[in-house]
Amino acid sequence: MVEFTVPEVDYTRYTNRQLAAVPLAVLAVALLVVAGWYVATGAPVNQGIEFTGGTEIQVVVGDGANPEEQIRQAFSAEPESIQSVPAEGSLYIVTFQSGDDSGPSVGANELEQQAESAGFEVRSISSVSASFGGDTQTLALIGVGIAFLGMSLLVFAMFRSFVPSIAVVISAFSDIVIPVALMNVLGIELSLGTVAALLMLIGYSVDSDILLNNHILRRSGDFYESTYRAMRTGVTMTLTSIAAMIVMTVTATLFGIQLLAAIGTVLVFGLAADLMNTYLLNLSLLRWYKFEGVNR
Amino acid sequence: MVSLRDNWRVILLVVLLLVSTFALFSPTLADGAGGGVAPGNATADGPTNLKFGLELSGGTRIRAPLVGLTAEEVQFGDDQPRVVEQNVAENIDGATSADVIARQSANASTVEVTAENVTQQEFRTALERADYEFETIRDGVTEQTRTEVVDILRDKINQAGLSGGSVQQVTTATGQHFIRIEVPDRDTSEVQQLVSERGSVVVEAYYPVEQNGSRTYQSDVVLERDDFQRIGTAQDTPSGPAVPVTVKAAVAEEFQQAMVDTGVARPGGSRCDYERNPNSTESCLLVVVDGQVVNSFGMSPGLAQSMRNGEWAEDPGFQLQTRNISEAQQVAINLRAGALPAKLDFSGDDGGTTSYISPSQGANFKTDSLITGLVAVLAVSGVVFIRYNEVKVAAPMIVTALSEVVILLGFAAGIGYPLDLSVIAGFIAVIGTGVDDLIIIADEVMAEGEVSSRRVFQSRFRKAFWVIGAAAATTIIAMSPLAVLSLGDLQGFAIFTILGVLVGVLVTRPAYGDILRTLTTTDR
Numbered sequence: 021m022v023e024f025t026v027p028e029v030d031y032t033r034y035t036n037r038q039l040a041a042v043p044l045a046v047l048a049v050a051l052l053v054v055a056g057w058y059v060a061t062g063a064p065v066n067q068g069i070e071f072t073g074g075t076e077i078q079v080v081v082g083d084g085a086n087p088e089e090q091i092r093q094a095f096s097a098e099p100e101s102i103q104s105v106p107a108e109g110s111l112y113i114v115t116f117q118s119g120d121d122s123g124p125s126v127g128a129n130e131l132e133q134q135a136e137s138a139g140f141e142v143r144s145i146s147s148v149s150a151s152f153g154g155d156t157q158t159l160a161l162i163g164v165g166i167a168f169l170g171m172s173l174l175v176f177a178m179f180r181s182f183v184p185s186i187a188v189v190i191s192a193f194s195d196i197v198i199p200v201a202l203m204n205v206l207g208i209e210l211s212l213g214t215v216a217a218l219l220m221l222i223g224y225s226v227d228s229d230i231l232l233n234n235h236i237l238r239r240s241g242d243f244y245e246s247t248y249r250a251m252r253t254g255v256t257m258t259l260t261s262i263a264a265m266i267v268m269t270v271t272a273t274l275f276g277i278q279l280l281a282a283i284g285t286v287l288v289f290g291l292a293a294d295l296m297n298t299y300l301l302n303l304s305l306l307r308w309y310k311f312e313g314v315n316r
Numbered sequence: 317m318v319s320l321r322d323n324w325r326v327i328l329l330v331v332l333l334l335v336s337t338f339a340l341f342s343p344t345l346a347d348g349a350g351g352g353v354a355p356g357n358a359t360a361d362g363p364t365n366l367k368f369g370l371e372l373s374g375g376t377r378i379r380a381p382l383v384g385l386t387a388e389e390v391q392f393g394d395d396q397p398r399v400v401e402q403n404v405a406e407n408i409d410g411a412t413s414a415d416v417i418a419r420q421s422a423n424a425s426t427v428e429v430t431a432e433n434v435t436q437q438e439f440r441t442a443l444e445r446a447d448y449e450f451e452t453i454r455d456g457v458t459e460q461t462r463t464e465v466v467d468i469l470r471d472k473i474n475q476a477g478l479s480g481g482s483v484q485q486v487t488t489a490t491g492q493h494f495i496r497i498e499v500p501d502r503d504t505s506e507v508q509q510l511v512s513e514r515g516s517v518v519v520e521a522y523y524p525v526e527q528n529g530s531r532t533y534q535s536d537v538v539l540e541r542d543d544f545q546r547i548g549t550a551q552d553t554p555s556g557p558a559v560p561v562t563v564k565a566a567v568a569e570e571f572q573q574a575m576v577d578t579g580v581a582r583p584g585g586s587r588c589d590y591e592r593n594p595n596s597t598e599s600c601l602l603v604v605v606d607g608q609v610v611n612s613f614g615m616s617p618g619l620a621q622s623m624r625n626g627e628w629a630e631d632p633g634f635q636l637q638t639r640n641i642s643e644a645q646q647v648a649i650n651l652r653a654g655a656l657p658a659k660l661d662f663s664g665d666d667g668g669t670t671s672y673i674s675p676s677q678g679a680n681f682k683t684d685s686l687i688t689g690l691v692a693v694l695a696v697s698g699v700v701f702i703r704y705n706e707v708k709v710a711a712p713m714i715v716t717a718l719s720e721v722v723i724l725l726g727f728a729a730g731i732g733y734p735l736d737l738s739v740i741a742g743f744i745a746v747i748g749t750g751v752d753d754l755i756i757i758a759d760e761v762m763a764e765g766e767v768s769s770r771r772v773f774q775s776r777f778r779k780a781f782w783v784i785g786a787a788a789a790t791t792i793i794a795m796s797p798l799a800v801l802s803l804g805d806l807q808g809f810a811i812f813t814i815l816g817v818l819v820g821v822l823v824t825r826p827a828y829g830d831i832l833r834t835l836t837t838t839d840r
Contacts, residue, residue, distance in 0.1 A: 078677065129505055132672075145504060146671030155492060163797040170793035178786055212806050216738070219798060220745055220813070223791030227752055230786045238782075253759040257752040260699045264748060267695040268688055275684035279737045280744070 026252045031244060031303070039304035043297050047194045050201035057204050065200055068209035071157040074100070074117040075147040077131055078276075079140035080110050087112065094138035095131060105276030111143065113276065160215045168192070171222050178230070184237060187305035188229040191297040195225040199289035213282035220283070221290035224261060228254035228298045236306050243310055251299060258298075262291045323834070329827040332819075333719055336726020340364050366725065369734035369808075372682045374675030375500035376507045379486070382457050382465060382495060382658040384430040385439050389451035392418070392425055400427060400448065407442035408434055412607075414516060417461060417657055428457050430658035461657050462493055469497060469511055471653035476510055476645075478502060495660060504672040512662060514606050516655030517541060517647055519636065522590060522612070523578035523599040533595065535602065538574050543567045545632075547651045550644035555616075557644040558635040559651070568632035572623050580615050581623035588614035603636055603647060610647070613637045685740045692744055693718065696751050708835045709758050716828040717750040723819050724812055738809035745809075746816030749791060753784045753825050761832055770833065777829045788821045 031039070058064045069076055081087040087110065088102050097116050105111040116131070135142050148156075171192060176185045196218055203214065235250035236243060269284030341364060370377050392400050397418035404427055405413040415431035427448070429439050436453050443450055466483050473481040481499040499507050519539035524531050548560035563571055575581040579599040588600035590612035600612045615623075622628040638644040662670075673681075696717070700710045721743050728735060760780035761773060791813070798810035 129508070132504065142672075142674065143677040144671070144673040146669065148669045159801050163801055166797040167794040170796070171790050174786075174790055174793055213741070216741065216798065216806050216809050219794050219810075222794035223749065223787070224752075226790045227749070227783075227787040230790070231756065231783050234783050234786075239779075249759075253756055256699075256703050256759070257755050260696055260703075260751055260755065261748050263695045263699045264692045264744070264751075268692040268744060271684075271688040271691050275680075275688065277681060277685055277688065277737060280685065280688055280741055283741050283744075 026255045028248050029251070029299070031247065031307070036304040036308045039300045039307075043194060043301040046293075046296065047197060050194070050198045053201040053204055054197060065204060065210040066207065067153075067157065068211040069100075069115055069117060069148055069153070070212050071153045071160070071210060072117055073148050073153040074115060075131055075145065076113065076115045077135060077145045078105075078111060078113050078143040079135050080143060081112055081140055082110070090138070091140075094140065095134050097131070106274050111276060113278070156212075160210075160212070164196075164215065164218060167219050167222050168196075171226060175226065175230075179233060179237070181309075183305060183309040184233045187302045187309075188226060188233065190305075191229050191294070191302045192222055192225050194297050194301070195221050195290050195294045198293040199286050202289045203286065208282070208285060211278070211282050213279040214286050217283040217286035217290070220287060221294075224287070225290060225294040225297070228258055228294060229302050231257075232298055232302060233306065236310065243307065247303065254298065255295065258291050258295055262288055265291065323830050325823070325827040326830045329716075329719065329823055332723050332726075332823060336723045336730075339726040339730035340366065340722075365729040367729070367732055367734045368678070368682065369736035369739075370498055370500065370671070370678075371673055371736045372678050372685070373500050374673050374678035375498065376502050376504050376672045377499075377670065378497045378504070378507060378511070378660075379494050379669045380660040380662055381493065382430070382462065383432055383661045384428050384455075384457035384461070384658045385434060385436060385453055386456060386458055387427045387439065387443055387450040387453045388424065390418070390425045390427045390443070391449040392420055393448070400446075403446040404429070404442055404448070407445045408438060410434075414655070417457075419458065419460060426458050428461060428658070430457065430461075432659065456493060457658050462495070464657050465495060468653050468656055469495065472510060472515070472649055473497070473499065475649040475652050478507075478510075501675055503674075504670055508662065508670075510649075512660055513650075514656045514659055515650035515653070516606055517650045518604050520602040520604055521574060521578040521580055521599065522597075522602050523580065536574070536578070538571055538578075538601075539563065539567075541651055541654055543571070544651060547648060550638075550641060550648045552641060553635060555635075556637055557639070557641040558637045559644050559648045560633065560635050561651070563632040563634075565629075565632065568629040571632070572626065572629045575615070575620075575623050581620040583620070583624065585617035585620040586614040588612050603638065605647065605650065610643060611638045681737065685737060689740060689744055693747060696747060700751065700755070703755075704758065709762070709832065712828060712831045712835070713751065713754045713758065716754060716824050716831070717747050720746055720750050720816055720820050720824050723824070724816050727815065728812075733808070736808050738806055739812050742809040742812030742816065745813045746820065749787070749813075749817060750820050750824070753787065753820060754828055756780050756783055757825065757829055758832065761829070762836070773833050773836075777833075780829075781826075784821060784825060788817045791817050 054064045057066075079091070081090055087104075091099065091102055091112060091114055095114070095116070099114045100117045101113075101115050103113040103115075105113065132142055132145055172185075172189045175188045179185045179188075199218070199221065202208075203210065208214065231254050232247070232250045235246040239246055265284045265287045269281050269288060272278075272280035272284060390400075395403070397420050398413075400418040401413045401416040404418070405411045405416045408416075408429060408431065411429060411431040411434065415429060417428040417430065419426050419428075427443065427450070429442075436455075439453055443453075462485050466485050469483040470481075473483065478499045480501075481497070484496045486494045486496050497507065497511055518537045518541075520535045521538045522533060522535045525534050543564055544561050545564045546562040550557065550559050552558075572581075580586050580601055582599070586598040586600070589597040590600045590602065590609075598614060600614060602609050603611045619628065619634065636644075636647060638647055693714070697710070697714045700713055701707075704710045724743060724746065727733075728739065733739070757777065757780045761776050795810040795813050798806050799814060801807075
């Protein structure tokens with residue numbers, strides 16, 4: 021049977037500065053990407069129709085060559101994107117953004133009629149008006165903000181000392197910013213599903229940080245030994261979650277269940293970022309606190 | 317029974333699992349469980365009592381605001397609300413008194429305009445011209461109006477036989493009010509047609525009058541919704557599709573007199589030619605829906621005769637004729653449910669959202685998401701088995717994590733909460749955090765070699781629990797904004813993640829500790 025054991029890292033070979041440099045550099049790059057996106061497009065992330073308003077229609081295109089061209093011909097508005105669903109060869113997800121310069125917005129009913137008259141089978145339609153989308157956006161931002169703030173307060177209340185608490189909070193922050201930057205780079209839009217995933221990340225990523233802090237600060241024993249024990253548990257946890265999420269993302273993408281696929285993708289990014297942040301950034305801050313910070 | 321008291325956590329878990337299984341499969345709970353608190357539409361089908369939401373069963377969801385403006389703190393003076401409505405309506409172009417609602421209560425008086433395309437400025441001017449003082453004018457309608465709309469829409473959907481449909485008022489965190497309508501198995505246009513019209517039905521008499529030697533036509537409302545005693549079902553009669561109605565005794569005499577006076581009930585009956593020659597027809601009865609004449613008809617000689625000699629009022633029934641059966645159904649529904657005080661706003665940027673999922677798509681999603689969930693569980697199991705390489709530790713872990721999902725499913729079936737994709741995502745999140753916690757327990761308990769004594773076990777377990785509790789608290793805090801804010805689809809996700817974490821921390825994860833103790837310790 022295959023067996024995996026978490027390797028023991030010899031942290032003594034690296035200084036705190038070296039350890040923290042990598043995750044901080046990645047965080048800086050991620051922040052740059054997000055900031056750059058904001059400057060270039062006016063929004064820190066690409067927003068899906070749930071936030072900008074628009075219509076998504078899923079149609080089954082019958083036989084015939086070049087289904088994408090057929091779809092373009094069928095609708096009077098220019099689709100923003102056409103995506104096929106791999107598990108069902110002829111099912112396509114077509115989205116239309118409203119309120120941009122690409123032409124007048126066409127109502128959901130009209131699109132339904134156009135699809136039907138082109139001979140497509142309409143599987144689902146959903147449309148969101150622009151102002152409704154704008155509200156959702158504000159709400160989502162407020163939601164993420166409150167969640168993050170609440171988490172931070174709770175962490176400070178649990179550890180009651182500044183450095184270990186701020187280490188957790190910075191890691192969690194980076195766990196959210198890195199996936200957001202990756203979403204921009206890979207062209208994944210912010211949807212309700214990805215917002216849910218970002219919130220889940222707050223919960224998930226804090227787990228391994230709390231575990232590490234707990235082992236190092238509250239247990240007797242050598243720093244490196246505690247670290248190794250926390251790592252063995254924490255890395256197993258995160259790897260299990262990553263495995264589950266990769267599999268879920270792949271299956272959901274094959275089936276065209278976008279909500280689950282979006283959640284899975286963002287969680288994979290975030291959990292991978294969490295591995296790095298916990299065992300490089302959080303750890304280096306804790307070591308500094310334990311060996312130098314306390315003595316001050 | 318020492319072991320019973322020691323293993324109470326496991327026993328609690330087993331009891332909860334049994335209760336959940338009962339809630340899931342018992343046929344006695346199949347109908348109306350939980351008293352209909354379900355926020356979405358709910359259709360139970362299949363071998364379980366689970367209800368599936370729109371995404372998994374197919375259907376239409378519409379979420380839209382209401383058209384309207386409200387003036388607050390209006391001084392009515394000595395005028396009755398009805399008079400206020402008329403005075404205000406007169407000063408607004410294209411509005412009738414049916415488009416103005418004046419409400420007076422002990423602490424507040426409001427006037428609402430529910431006609432389309434009225435600007436705040438126009439409303440302001442109208443109130444000033446009618447000489448009513450007011451504090452402010454805002455977009456939107458009052459709470460009472462929204463409640464009335466919800467009740468009437470609910471009635472309409474039931475009358476139309478759209479089973480499982482639901483109508484609700486939702487408020488976003490920014491204070492906007494929407495009406496949410498969900499109807500399973502129907503497509504958008506069908507539902508929109510039903511709910512988009514105000515649906516005010518009146519019967520008018522249309523008759524010629526001589527004025528200064530020239531002949532003009534006049535129409536008067538002779539019957540309104542409140543005047544009917546009984547409204548029958550739409551049916552095909554020998555004279556065409558019609559809705560049989562009975563007029564209330566109190567207004568029957570008056571209606572009879574009006575028929576005679578306007579010449580509808582003339583000797584030998586009247587023949588109506590309103591559609592082709594509205595300027596030369598004999599007197600007619602018009603069925604008017606939302607200001608549009610949907611049908612016109614005359615009166616048979618027999619009925620006219622009984623009206624003329626006053627017999628009709630003793631048995632005041634007649635038939636409202638329509639052009640086709642679907643129109644007759646529409647008229648019957650509108651008469652029974654009543655007219656909406658305000659229209660749903662589907663137009664423009666404030667139009668809210670609509671979504672439609674075809675039943676076949678819903679069925680696909682149901683199986684596909686089940687497969688996705690199972691595959692995720694398999695992946696978790698695989699990693700756990702590889703990591704621990706010991707069935708004693710890993711198998712109970714998987715069983716415990718799955719039992720959390722069973723309990724949640726039982727809970728959903730018990731209260732009739734409809735399952736949606738987002739709820740399923742919540743289940744997957746619960747399995748994820750659950751397994752994380754079980755790994756923490758297992759590692760902690762088995763650290764530093766074999767656990768031989770129960771006391772060592774207890775102290776290690778307690779240490780592990782601190783981390784789990786802390787992690788659970790952060791997850792709950794992170795999810796609570798979503799559970800409270802009306803972010804549409806994500807509410808179910810957040811609620812079930814929080815519930816799952818609670819069930820996990822309070823019941824299943826401690827029970828796993830007990831199971832692990834029984835399996836690993838030797839002194840009993």
